[in-house]
Amino acid sequence: MLDPRGLWQQQDISASKMTPQEVRRASAILERQAKWREWRVYLASLVWMPLMGIMILTNTDSWVRWGLALILYGGLVAIWEQAWHSPTHSRVEGLDFLDAWRSQLEREREKLRSMRRWQLVPYLPGVVLVAVGAARQGAQASWFVMNVGGLLLLYFWLRWLKARAIRWVDDQLDALGDGARLERD
Amino acid sequence: MFTSAMAEFGSVIGRLVRGYEYDRTQQDELSQEIQIALWRSFVIFDGRCSLRTWVFRIAHNTAVAHIARSRRRKAVRWITLDELAELPQGADAEAAVGEAMMLEQLYDAIRRLRPPDAQIMLLWLEGEEASAISEITGLSAGAVATRVHRVKAALARQFRQGGQAHA
Numbered sequence: 001m002l003d004p005r006g007l008w009q010q011q012d013i014s015a016s017k018m019t020p021q022e023v024r025r026a027s028a029i030l031e032r033q034a035k036w037r038e039w040r041v042y043l044a045s046l047v048w049m050p051l052m053g054i055m056i057l058t059n060t061d062s063w064v065r066w067g068l069a070l071i072l073y074g075g076l077v078a079i080w081e082q083a084w085h086s087p088t089h090s091r092v093e094g095l096d097f098l099d100a101w102r103s104q105l106e107r108e109r110e111k112l113r114s115m116r117r118w119q120l121v122p123y124l125p126g127v128v129l130v131a132v133g134a135a136r137q138g139a140q141a142s143w144f145v146m147n148v149g150g151l152l153l154l155y156f157w158l159r160w161l162k163a164r165a166i167r168w169v170d171d172q173l174d175a176l177g178d179g180a181r182l183e184r185d
Numbered sequence: 186m187f188t189s190a191m192a193e194f195g196s197v198i199g200r201l202v203r204g205y206e207y208d209r210t211q212q213d214e215l216s217q218e219i220q221i222a223l224w225r226s227f228v229i230f231d232g233r234c235s236l237r238t239w240v241f242r243i244a245h246n247t248a249v250a251h252i253a254r255s256r257r258r259k260a261v262r263w264i265t266l267d268e269l270a271e272l273p274q275g276a277d278a279e280a281a282v283g284e285a286m287m288l289e290q291l292y293d294a295i296r297r298l299r300p301p302d303a304q305i306m307l308l309w310l311e312g313e314e315a316s317a318i319s320e321i322t323g324l325s326a327g328a329v330a331t332r333v334h335r336v337k338a339a340l341a342r343q344f345r346q347g348g349q350a351h352a
Contacts, residue, residue, distance in 0.1 A: 004291060004340050007284055008310040013199035016216055017191050023224040026217060097304055098323035100246040104253065172299070 067129030074122040109169040124155045194240045204295040205248040215251050222247040241321045249300045263299040266335040305332045
């Protein structure tokens with residue numbers, strides 16, 4: 001039988017090496033891109049939030065106003081989460097692998113849970129209230145059923161996706177926890 | 186420090202990148218990510234572990250973050266070492282005794298394993314001692330010995346099957 005270790009180490013593969021100048025440049029570009037991604041969201045919210053505020057203040061139907069307020073709240077939480085959980089807030093590179101992997105999984109799980117809890121939950125009743133308000137203002141019943149039904153489907157589909165992703169992260173953490181607990185000295 | 190680290194560990198990083206990432210374009214991207222992470226990390230490197238251990242930690246942690254992101258895109262299912270040992274050989278098991286095919290099988294096994302197991306396999310293939318693997322991974326020496334034993338058993342079973350098919 002061939003020796004897998006010998007065979008592995010004989011391979012003459014080298015990473016395409018970058019010069020320090022190239023790495024510095026690439027690193028600066030990456031940082032700029034990450035910052036720009038964050039700022040795009042903040043800038044969009046600067047436009048979107050006053051717009052929502054005006055709609056809340058000017059709409060005459062209280063159902064619509066409450067619905068819009070809930071949607072606005074969901075949006076605010078999304079922006080807060082983006083700022084809090086952005087990659088610049090976590091540095092795990094120098095940790096040993098178990099700690100780094102655990103930290104990454106836990107961050108991902110927390111993000112998913114938080115999205116489910118704080119973004120989807122206010123979003124759904126918000127949209128339903130807006131739809132009810134629109135129906136009260138004279139929209140047809142079929143329009144109401146289609147929109148609310150579609151939104152309910154979308155909501156439960158997103159909930160299912162998030163729950164599945166959380167289950168996967170939990171499985172990975174369980175496997176890691178058992179291995180570490182059993183095998184650590 | 187960055188230049189000397191790349192000169193010393195460039196080929197290790199090259200194999201690691203190929204081990205974790207199948208897609209050629211993604212390999213270049215991952216290689217770049219690792220070099221940037223290394224470059225940034227030297228600011229906080231305090232010499233409490235060897236340069237070798239540090240480079241391995243940075244490279245593996247960056248690679249695993251990278252594949253975790255692409256796993257979300259491709260819905261990959263990772264397997265355990267036990268499942269790897271139980272995997273049936275393909276119809277072309279005869280050809281697997283060739284060096285190139287054996288290497289492909291190794292890469293395939295690494296990409297299918299869960300990240301902690303893939304890391305142990307990669308470090309063992311690179312010829313690292315149990316104590317060094319322990320320092321890099323955070324697992325105890327006993328835990329590393331157990332997992333290395335399972336890596337060896339899984340690989341032996343895989344390649345013995347190939348050899349028998351050839352005979």
